[in-house]
Amino acid sequence: MVYVPVIPGDDAPEGKLVPIEIDGRAIVIYREDGNLFAIDDRCSHAGARLSGGKARNGTIMCPLHGARFNLATGHCLSKVQGFAPVAVHAIRERDGMIEVCLNGGNMGAESN
Amino acid sequence: MDGVANTADGSYWINYGKAEPGSKLIDPPTLDKIVAADGETRDVPFLTPGDLHPEPRLIPYDRYFDPKYVALEVEHIWDKEWQIACREEDLPNIGDRLSYDIVNKSYLVVRTGENQFRAFHNSCPHRARKLCDHKGSGTGIQCGFHGWMFGLDGKLEWVPFEQEFPHVTAKDSSLKEIKVESWGGNVFINPDPNAAPLKEALGPLLSHFEKWPQEERYTAMRVLVKVRCNWKAAQEAFMEGYHVVETHADGMPMFGSVATRIDIWSEGKGYVSRLCTPGMTTDPYVSHKVSPHQGLILYCNAQELPLPPDDRGQTPEDARKYAAQAKRDQLQKLTGRDYSNETVSYMIDMAKYFMFPNHHPWWGEGLPWWYNFKPLGDDPNHSEMEIRILLPIPADGKRPPVPEPIRVDFDEKAADNPALGATGHIIDQDLANMNAVQLGFKAAPPExxxxxxSVYQEAKIRRFHEIYDAKLGLNL
Structure with missing residues (x-):
């Protein structure tokens, strides 16, 4: 488990989808009700950037066709067959910095 | 450019080409700025903003062609929602009736008083024959099969050879009535006996049209067009202004489609939204090729208004002002009504409201149209678009007679009908894509x-499906 500092905490205010890159991997960070989430910035349905979508109540919605995912687990909430989960990553805030620990596999239900 | 040299030849449009592929719009104009530049913001209802911004939404194509949705729509929409059966002027005299057909259901709508309408299931309680095929008139309602007779109130009044039917009573065998209410000269029906009053479904329409009562308008033209696509896809073509750039490219000199403003309301229980496209505003995609004066010439030509002198329309603001005044003069001449207090926006902008599930009333004189879309029978691939041009009734209050509808069958061109003229041209442009859209739904790869x-311009479509999913109980 290696946490990598990515951005200052102030750069991820409540309710804002913040796209970042770690080792060439696109991740989107989101803070809601004080909880931090990190999820791959790529929809498992048709590959669009999730960071251009909307998030609320612990879910993120893809802007392209509207697929919905649980931010904590990555599971698809849309009841349409064939939408895989999106990988989520452990995330924390230390000394004013947001740190992300990349999930090694393609998928995980790990959260902080 | 093809120029504006000769508009005296009776052609409606001049081709200025299309948006250049690859071109981008930087800081396009907004409707609010265009209207503010008119310098008169009173009584412009689209300055009342909507309060809802629909989220991204999964809208699968199968709902446009899978027959299972036809049955769900009957159960959850057509059996439950307020829908327009006709305009009041379609039934000018007491006893006039017509058949309103929706999917495989049919309702008989009849005028029973000066301001009273009733509607019944259009089926004889004896052996089912539809009581009204299309339209008719009379002091009672008589079945064409065995002659059973009902009053305009639906009560069974006479059974020929009645001793054959000792078991039949007026109580059990009268026509089953459904709810009817009118608003804006439109006769709405609702088959659901538990339906909430119409006013709840109208939501903000009530206040937005208060000063411009639609009952003071009449059907000057009525067109029924059969379309080879699902009814939802057909009406969604009219829920955004985004299609103008490609579909009505020749209208860009006079319709500022990219400045279209979208408003969606969560107010009350009404499911209402609106788009408003400025009229006599040159679209930025072609504004480098068309001067405001040239756009104004095209506008006047298309709207049959007197052409502007050389010194008018030299600025976008003056082009709007000239167009609005010409329109005021034109309507005053036609109706004897006074339009001097109406804003530029009311006279030339094009504001179209939408009321779930299928009604599209336009506000203002810019494009005083009225659309309804419905499935044609139970085939999800067929629909019917009804278009009316609603003009103000003359100041003397005398309603002109209702014209017979002009019918455009599958694969016919509306412009081929001499009675339709420029209107036919626009209808053809809009509907040219529809069958290809329906085929494309089925041709798409699964993902x-x-x-x-789109985020903004197509938000009304997402809102429709939010409501649709909720009504049908679809949880995607």
């Missing part, structure tokens, strides 16, 4: 078999 909707 793309979902609508891709």
């Amino acid at each position: 793309q078999a979902f609508l891709t909707t």
